[in-house]
Amino acid sequence: MQFGILINEGPYTHQASDSAFLFARTAIEKGHTVPRVFFYHDGVNNSNRLATPPQDDRNISARWSKLAAEHGVDLVVCVAAAQRRGITDDVLAPGFRISGLGQLVEMGIQYDRLVTFGD
């Protein structure tokens, strides 16, 4: 099954982005595909490569980058939400790209399921 994932909360403060990551990784392990993840609202902050959490904590943007590199997941950050929050191409971790809300709508149209992670 093809899963699209929508993430509406930022890293570390809310569990939503952790849950989304674990869902995506597990879905892929189980033989499903996650062609794209869309980051909206404060979720855009998950893409910031400048975040440097303590070494004994998970690095949220880095593990998304790794998942993208290993499984070809398209990590899309909403341009309007990103601009409001100072997320630009300069701070994007590898594998993330900035694009429009149309990319979110496309997931709903084309994939079998669209799963939202938020509050």
Added chain:
Amino acid sequence: MSDMDEMDDGSGIVKKFMFLNRKAPHGTVYALEGLEVVLITAAFDQDVSMVFTDDGVYQLLKGIDTKGIEVKDFSKTYRALEGYDIEKLYVDQKSMDARGLTEEDLIVDVTVLSVDEMANLMAEQDVVISF
């Protein structure tokens, strides 16, 4: 609102998209940014429904004035939805009752649904996005 030109993902598929608005219009950004997704989805010629439930019913309240909190008042956008062919607006009866609201208090025409009717409507959807 931007990017409002007609869009097409090339597939010609039309799905039923429901947007579930659960939060008050101000206090968080969800209502404002959620509305942007609704408009883009309509631009993709999809079958769009909007549901207002819990504090989301406050999004449609008449007489909203945001001067005191110095944020954009986007409540007029709800009146413009018709222009984007978004005409399926539903509110949850129980949420309205709990807040002492009636249809007279709202800036747009809506259909008021019971919990059971709402559940049936949700079951018909292909995609449900909650903000």
